[in-house]
Amino acid sequence: MASNLSSPAAGSTTSSGRTAIGSIGRSYGGLAALLLLIAYNAVFNAGAFLTVSSLRINLTQVAEIAIVATAMTLVIATGGIDLSVGSLMAIAGSIAPLILLSSAAPWDVPFLGGALAYVIPILVVAAFGAANGFLVASLRIQPIIATLILFISGRGIAQVIAGGRLKSFDEPGWQVIGQGRVLGIPVQAIIMVVVVVTAAWVLKRTVFGRYVLATGGNEEAARLAGVPVVRVKYAVYIVSAMLAGLAGLISIAINSASDPANVGQDMELNAIAAVAVGGTSLLGGRATIVGTFIGALIIQLTGYTLLTEGLSDATVRIVTAGAILGAVLLQRRAR
Amino acid sequence: MQTTPETAIDRRSDPVVVMDGVTKAFAGVPALRGASLTIGRGEVHALIGQNGAGKSTLVRILTGAHQRDGGHVIFDGQPVDFRTPIAAQQAGVSTIYQEINLVPYRSVAENIYLGREPRRFGILDRSTMNRNARTLLRRLEIDLDVERPLYELNIALQQMVALARALSFESKLVILDEPTSSLDDREVQTLFGVIRGLKRDGVAVLFITHRLDELYAVCDHVTIMRDGQTVADRPMAETTKIELVATMLGKELGEVRREGQTGFDEARRSKGHDAAPLLTIRNLRREPGLHEASIEIAPGETLGLAGLLGSGRTETARALFAADQPEGGDVQFDGRAVAFGGPADAIRAGIGFCSEDRKGEGIIPDLSVRENMTLAALPTLSRAGVVDPGQQQAIVDRFIDRLGIKTAGPDQRISELSGGNQQKVLLARWLCLNPRLLILDEPTRGIDVGAKAEIQGLIDELAGQGLSVLMISSELEELIEGADRVTVMRDGRSTVTMTHAEVSQDRLLGAMAQGVDPESADPSTRPASADAAGETGAVVGSGRGQ
Known part of the structure; x- marks a missing residue:
């Protein structure tokens, strides 16, 4: 599965044995770590782990990271990075309640208010994504600095929009993206799978996917081959912002409340960690969406395992960081 | 500013730099294979060579940026082994690069004494510093307010400040790495004045440039490198431009040509293309490297573009392909005036471009x-x-x-x-x-002999099928055997165009060195070098339709 959906660069058949082994290591090193975590829980933690509710909890919790990290993979594949995703989640999360709680005319029409509460926040953060693209692609500011600006200011913008308060709401129909189930599967897990599969397909099968990898692999060569590198960069930052917005909406739907100070907190770091653990080169030019998905699952399961072992949240953070370091080193050796 | 032979000999009997048998390899690939360099005290010494000849490696060993694998380096009478650029600077070697490494928001005086500011009771003594700086600049005959911040000055004056800084270190050798590439003519003259000032003070100057005219204006001696070795070390006054170029490229003047040195088939070389040109470029300009290029290519024709490093060949190709936006000039392609906004436009029009830098600008x-x-x-x-x-x-x-x-x-x-x-x-x-037109910049550089001949054969085959080719090459054989016509560029300008029947190694060398075709130039009306560029249009026109 992994080699099938990852990019040809990562999963290609190569002539030299060393890189062939490296390729297997990239594709399967993360998978092996994931299976190890599952095996550990299945053996030592069987009572709690091998249950439908545990599966649901893990899927529910991993969805946001996986969705954001998928878009982050595309950004990183162009040689960039997006630090603003957590703040963009907060912005999207602060706009939706304004629409849901408004009593103005259009919102009373059934479904329209709910639909607008999905669409408007995502369009607004898309505009912020275009602003990131403008700084990176048009003004040629280093991506880490360019997106740091919105990382710092975004949460403030969200708080201003929300009037500085936590907003609770109760719209069961709208909240289906965080609380609904289809055939017992959490809706956000379905959204996550759709996002991951679509992104993997885009990267492998579309012109845009090739352009993303070419831009990150050698920007000047890509430009001279007619690749619209500026547009490609705009596109990945806009996609990243929109998927972050979607994750922000899922987050507030789960909690029936929007707290701009907390929605998407640390998300940029978790997403980058998932990409790194998944085996995508932070230098750009190589990317594996499936690897990122596995990376997100590893981070989620490490935290889950430690919490069920009764360790404190602080300890979990430290051990998770160690696990990330281990996974990245493992992949470097395999490479 | 030529030195008399006697003083030149005196200077060279007690040289400030002697490098001998220097070798250096990077990852097993030799960059220097026994290179040597001797610079006399107070001598202005030129170092020239093609791309990859080993100039910069040799200089970096002298400045402590690289460590040599073998050979000797003697500086100021002592065997030395500079481990860092700082060690070299302390010993008296100053280097001034194209990009000035100074602090833009500090004053001229502060930049000159950066890190060694005169102090009184531990506090910066600004008046002493400014006074010393003024004295120093007067020695260089530069009129400059030492309290002005550096960023207000143009590049040329910033270079002067860098030179003054070098002088304040009591340097015995100043290395100037292509200092004139971003200067205009008057600024170049000022720089030369400063170089002569340094020379009067007994400071030796190592001058690296692609512009041959400048060597004659200011240099006493020249070292020519090729393929990691020193191939000549001569007084400037005894060397003609054409000899310089021939030595640089490893050619003998008057050498009889051996045919079939490339994979090109000379039987395919056309006797002239009568069809309307596919591409016409007039006065294409993009500063600083490209002043004025005018070329024409007929359908199915291979036009060679000859010239030394820095002559504007690659700049012409990039401006044509809109890899860099041209600043002026007309491009007609396929009968229409075109102005490409970027490579994507050029590609849509039917143009392809293979860069000389395969790794950096070609492959992903x-x-x-x-x-x-x-x-x-x-x-x-x-x-x-x-x-x-x-x-x-x-x-x-x-x-x-x-x-x-x-x-x-x-x-x-x-x-x-x-x-x-x-x-x-x-x-x-x-x-x-x-495509209709393929631009090939050094299509066979760094390619093994077999593949080289295959690619050359392929270019011929494609041209035979009607593809027009603009081929830039530093290998004269490629241009002589592979091009239907050759346009020679020099100092950012297109000059002579020769047909396949006219082209020869000597004529190419002459045109590359002097900007005129030695066999068609009338000595009574043409000065030896620089002014020839003014007659570009006429010369280009005469090359076609024989």
Whole structure:
């Protein structure tokens, strides 16, 4: 599965044995770590782990990271990075309640208010994504600095929009993206799978996917081959912002409340960690969406395992960081 | 400013720098194979050579930026082994690069004494510092307010400040690495005045440049490098420009040509193209490297572009392809005036461009042969943005077969291929678009002999099928045997154009060195060098339609 959906660069058949082994290591090193975590829980933690509710909890919790990290993979594949995703989640999360709680005319029409509460926040953060693209692609500011600006200011913008308060709401129909189930599967897990599969397909099968990898692999060569590198960069930052917005909406739907100070907190770091653990080169030019998905699952399961072992949240953070370091080193050796 | 022979000999009997038998390899690839350099005290010494001749490696060893593998370096009478640039600077070697490494928001005086500011009771003594700086600048005959911040000055004056800083270190040797590339003529004259000032103070200057005229204006002696070795060390006054160029390229003047040194088939060389030109460029300009280029290419014609490093050949190609936006000039392609907004426009019009820098501007190293080959053609191989794998595979298989690309398969990473096979993939990148004009910048550089001949043969074959080719090459044989006509560039200007029947090694060397064709120039009306460029239009016109 992994080699099938990852990019040809990562999963290609190569002539030299060393890189062939490296390729297997990239594709399967993360998978092996994931299976190890599952095996550990299945053996030592069987009572709690091998249950439908545990599966649901893990899927529910991993969805946001996986969705954001998928878009982050595309950004990183162009040689960039997006630090603003957590703040963009907060912005999207602060706009939706304004629409849901408004009593103005259009919102009373059934479904329209709910639909607008999905669409408007995502369009607004898309505009912020275009602003990131403008700084990176048009003004040629280093991506880490360019997106740091919105990382710092975004949460403030969200708080201003929300009037500085936590907003609770109760719209069961709208909240289906965080609380609904289809055939017992959490809706956000379905959204996550759709996002991951679509992104993997885009990267492998579309012109845009090739352009993303070419831009990150050698920007000047890509430009001279007619690749619209500026547009490609705009596109990945806009996609990243929109998927972050979607994750922000899922987050507030789960909690029936929007707290701009907390929605998407640390998300940029978790997403980058998932990409790194998944085996995508932070230098750009190589990317594996499936690897990122596995990376997100590893981070989620490490935290889950430690919490069920009764360790404190602080300890979990430290051990998770160690696990990330281990996974990245493992992949470097395999490479 | 020529020195008399006697003083020149005196200076060289007690040289400030002697480098001898210096060797250096990078990752097993030799960059220097026994290079030598001798610079007399207070001598202005030129160091010239083609790309990859080893100039910069030799200089970096002298400045402590690289460590030599073998050989001797004597500086100021002592054997030395500079481990760092700071060690070299303390010993008296100052280097001034094209990009000035000074602090823009500090004053001129502060920059001169950066890190060594005069102090009184531990506090900066500004008045002493400014006074010393004024004295120093007066010695260099530069009129400059020492309290002005550096960023207000133009590049030329900033260079003067860097030179003054070098002088304040009591340097015995100042290395100037292409100092004139961003200066205008008057600024160059000022710089030369300063260099002469340094010389009067007994400071030796090592001058690295591509501009031959400048060597004669200011240098006493010249060292010529080729393929990692020193091939000549001569007084400037006893060396003609054409000798310089010939030595640099490893050619003998008056050498009888041996035919068939390339994979090009001279039987294919046309006797003239009567059809209307496919491409006409008039006065294409992009400063600082390209002042004025005018060329014409007929359908199915291969036009060679000759010239030394820095003559504006690559700049012409890049401006034509809109890889860099031209600042002036007219381009007519296929009968229409065109102004491309970027490479994508040029590609749509039917132009392809293979850069001289295959690694930096050609291949996407992490992508496969398939993706590299079809990168430019993807829009034509897709429907609604989705790549059609069958169509893509068919094209890739066809060109792997047709160009004889040696690869484990289309999925192999391009970076694993040999240079020649990478180049073939990049050629295929354009050929699968069926272009009208292909721009090839050094198409066979760094490619083994067999693949080289194959690529040359392929260029001929494509031209035979009606493709026009603009071929830039530093290998005279390639231009002589592979081009239907050759336009020579010099100092950012196109000068002479020769037909295949007219072209010869000596004539090319002469034109590259002097900007005129030695056999057609009338000595009574043409000065030896610089002014010839003014007659570009007429000369270009005479090259066509024999």
